[in-house]
Amino acid sequence: MIIDDSKVISFCSNDYLGLANHPRLKQAMIEAVEHYGVGSGAAHLVNGHSSAHHQLEEELADFCGYPRAILFSTGYMANLGLCQALLDKNDHVFEDRLNHASLLDGGLISGARLQRYLHNDVSSLQKKLAKLNADDTEKLVLTDGVFSMDGDIARLAELSVACRESASWLMVDDAHGFGTLGETGKGSLQYFSLTADDVPVYMATLGKAMGTAGAFIAGSEELIETIIQQARTYIYTTAMPAAIAEATRCSLNIIQTEPQHLQNLNNNIDYFKTCCKEAELNVENSLTAIQPLLIGDDQKAIDLSQKLFDKGFLVTAIRPPTVPQGTSRLRITLSAKHQRDHIEQLIETLSQLLDQPQ
Numbered sequence: 001m002i003i004d005d006s007k008v009i010s011f012c013s014n015d016y017l018g019l020a021n022h023p024r025l026k027q028a029m030i031e032a033v034e035h036y037g038v039g040s041g042a043a044h045l046v047n048g049h050s051s052a053h054h055q056l057e058e059e060l061a062d063f064c065g066y067p068r069a070i071l072f073s074t075g076y077m078a079n080l081g082l083c084q085a086l087l088d089k090n091d092h093v094f095e096d097r098l099n100h101a102s103l104l105d106g107g108l109i110s111g112a113r114l115q116r117y118l119h120n121d122v123s124s125l126q127k128k129l130a131k132l133n134a135d136d137t138e139k140l141v142l143t144d145g146v147f148s149m150d151g152d153i154a155r156l157a158e159l160s161v162a163c164r165e166s167a168s169w170l171m172v173d174d175a176h177g178f179g180t181l182g183e184t185g186k187g188s189l190q191y192f193s194l195t196a197d198d199v200p201v202y203m204a205t206l207g208k209a210m211g212t213a214g215a216f217i218a219g220s221e222e223l224i225e226t227i228i229q230q231a232r233t234y235i236y237t238t239a240m241p242a243a244i245a246e247a248t249r250c251s252l253n254i255i256q257t258e259p260q261h262l263q264n265l266n267n268n269i270d271y272f273k274t275c276c277k278e279a280e281l282n283v284e285n286s287l288t289a290i291q292p293l294l295i296g297d298d299q300k301a302i303d304l305s306q307k308l309f310d311k312g313f314l315v316t317a318i319r320p321p322t323v324p325q326g327t328s329r330l331r332i333t334l335s336a337k338h339q340r341d342h343i344e345q346l347i348e349t350l351s352q353l354l355d356q357p358q
């Protein structure tokens with residue numbers, strides 16, 4: 001990236017596969033703009049829904065193994081809309097403590113009773129579920145598939161069993177897993193060999209590995225119909241531009257026909273971890289593209305981020321309230337587009353900076 005005339009290597013983008021600048025994707029977008037124009041002009045239910053949106057929904061459902069899918073203009077709106085469509089004040093919603101803000105906000109605005117369980121701790125969730133004996137309320141469990149600030153993967157296999165045993169719905173937000181996890185990038189369900197029966201509500205965003213913008217929810221016919229009828233963030237907002245939908249169809253095709261992007265990403269993750277080990281740099285134990293380096297003190301994290309910038313690396317400091325108090329960090333993200341020497345130089349520079357007296 002070029003920021004104020006300085007050329008820096010970015011290690012904080014969510015464009016994990018580097019698709020945002022893929023020539024085929026750019027071409028697909030340009031051609032779609034020629035055909036559809038720029039803006040969609042209206043909400044989906046008025047006349048903003050084009051055949052591009054419709055085809056993308058069908059292709060996403062098919063790719064993820066669900067009967068049906070529905071598009072949202074952003075992931076934030078998808079999560080708010082889902083919670084509001086499914087829950088009311090008599091219901092219960094359970095969330096991992098480290099869930100993304102949009103899931104927490106969704107739970108809050110739904111009016112349901114919100115409880116947060118210990119991070120990735122299935123027995124903590126089970127204890128809370130067991131305290132509810134009323135069978136007449138809906139129970140919805142919400143989790144990130146890959147936790148956005150920590151990079152660890154939710155224990156979805158155990159969560160799905162706990163949800164089945166307690167007749168609760170399980171919803172996975174796979175913003176950081178879709179396109180990056182599993183043998184062919186289908187996401188965290190593929191990673192654990194789970195299906196739509198195990199996870200009745202699946203959500204992912206399109207602005208990260210897919211390199212475009214927007215989000216979708218996949219589920220049963222009944223679920224998607226309910227969202228169309230009830231989710232205010234779907235009904236009362238302008239549809240994403242058709243050209244974005246068309247470009248996303250192209251991304252979906254690229255991830256199925258060009259496995260090298262996912263392969264490059266996985267190689268870079270492995271290489272980063274190997275280099276960190278050699279340099280004795282204590283990154284968290286993450287298997288994904290998100291590799292946080294815990295610093296603790298807020299100011300120290302900001303200072304390190306600034307010093308990295310001066311040396312030509314963009315790594316933003318993430319501080320409370322985005323993460324818990326005392327856990328400020330450098331959230332390093334890897335991409336298919338990084339070269340080995342970018343990774344080597346980052347780690348060398350980080351090691352030098354951390355060795356210096358602060």
Ligand SMILES: *Cc1c(COP(=O)(O)O)cnc(C)c1O
Nearest residue numbers: 074075076100102148175205214
């Ligand atoms: C980015 C993100 C979102 C929000 O998606 P947008 O399309 O950027 O609004 C939701 N959930 C998680 C886990 C995310 O990382």
